[in-house]
Amino acid sequence: MQLVIIADIDAAKGTSTTSELATEYADNVTFIECDVTNQESVEDTLGKAKDTYGRLDIISNNAGAMMENDPIGTINLNLCGVIRVAAVAMSYMRADKGGSGGIIINTASLTGVKPSYNCPAYCASKSGVIGFTRSFAMNPDFDLHKVRMNCLCPGMVDTPMIQGVLDEDGKEGRVLNFDRFRYAANLPQLKPSAVADVFIDLVENESKNGAAMLITVEGPPRDIEFPIY
Numbered sequence: 189m190q191l192v193i194i195a196d197i198d199a200a201k202g203t204s205t206t207s208e209l210a211t212e213y214a215d216n217v218t219f220i221e222c223d224v225t226n227q228e229s230v231e232d233t234l235g236k237a238k239d240t241y242g243r244l245d246i247i248s249n250n251a252g253a254m255m256e257n258d259p260i261g262t263i264n265l266n267l268c269g270v271i272r273v274a275a276v277a278m279s280y281m282r283a284d285k286g287g288s289g290g291i292i293i294n295t296a297s298l299t300g301v302k303p304s305y306n307c308p309a310y311c312a313s314k315s316g317v318i319g320f321t322r323s324f325a326m327n328p329d330f331d332l333h334k335v336r337m338n339c340l341c342p343g344m345v346d347t348p349m350i351q352g353v354l355d356e357d358g359k360e361g362r363v364l365n366f367d368r369f370r371y372a373a374n375l376p377q378l379k380p381s382a383v384a385d386v387f388i389d390l391v392e393n394e395s396k397n398g399a400a401m402l403i404t405v406e407g408p409p410r411d412i413e414f415p416i417y
């Protein structure tokens with residue numbers, strides 16, 4: 189049986205999403221309020237998850253936001269949040285420390301490899317997620333801990349994040365040039381299910397440890413090729 193914990197800083201949205209899923213999956217889905225920028229909150233959340241279900245197998249390290257009006261906060265959420273969650277998750281998942289191994293999938297972005305002058309802090313945070321993922325996955329200790337790591341690099345996806353920036357009509361400065369963002373947001377977007385499909389494939393395909401998966405409307409998902417030095 190698959191048991192899922194949804195963890196998010198937004199308790200209202202997290203609770204309503206969990207209730208929706210409960211109609212199909214009953215008690216197999218639980219919500220825990222969590223702030224990934226706060227070490228204690230992350231420890232508390234993953235500790236509860238381990239206590240409730242006995243082990244952690246799959247982590248979707250997905251929290252993130254676009255807020256160029258707070259570049260340091262952007263790095264703290266999008267990059268440090270990913271690293272913070274991964275570190276605590278590892279303490280439970282490591283096969284050499286009582287865990288069962290598993291997989292951590294970080295959400296990066298196409299902007300981690302394709303620069304945009306409109307959101308430099310966001311791009312930097314997502315480049316960092318890609319570098320963290322690839323570096324973690326090449327560690328020879330994998331044979332001991334048995335935790336794989338991948339990242340997802342989607343182009344624009346039709347989610348509340350994009351709509352949230354558009355709704356602010358440029359007032360909050362979440363991007364540097366609102367009109368340019370509005371233009372980009374009117375181009376074809378991915379559906380969230382396209383990203384979820386790649387997530388599932390990574391969970392099922394053990395040969396892709398370390399891959400950064402590019403997901404765009406232009407073609408099928410692919411493993412990004414990086415220069416070798």
Ligand SMILES: NC(=O)C1=CN([C@@H]2O[C@H](COP(=O)(O)OP(=O)(O)OC[C@H]3O[C@@H](n4cnc5c(N)ncnc54)[C@H](O)[C@@H]3O)[C@@H](O)[C@H]2O)C=CC1
Binds near residue numbers: 201222225253254348
């Ligand atoms: N929508 C898009 O075009 C793309 C989004 N992404 C990335 O996908 C991920 C998911 O984003 P979306 O679903 O698009 O946006 P979203 O805004 O719907 O989801 C982001 C979630 O992160 C949560 N969150 C924010 N701060 C948090 C914190 N401190 N602790 C815990 N949770 C927090 C929010 O409450 C929200 O539920 C993000 O990392 C985003 O950067 C990547 C590529 C494209």
Ligand SMILES: CCCCCC(=O)/C=C/[C@H]1[C@H](O)CC(=O)[C@@H]1CCCCCCC(=O)O
Binds near residue numbers: 305368
């Ligand atoms: C990177 C998302 C693909 C969208 C189109 C694109 O290639 C870049 C567009 C940028 C344009 O230069 C000016 C902008 O405002 C666009 C940035 C859009 C950022 C998308 C944020 C979501 C994400 O991809 O993580």
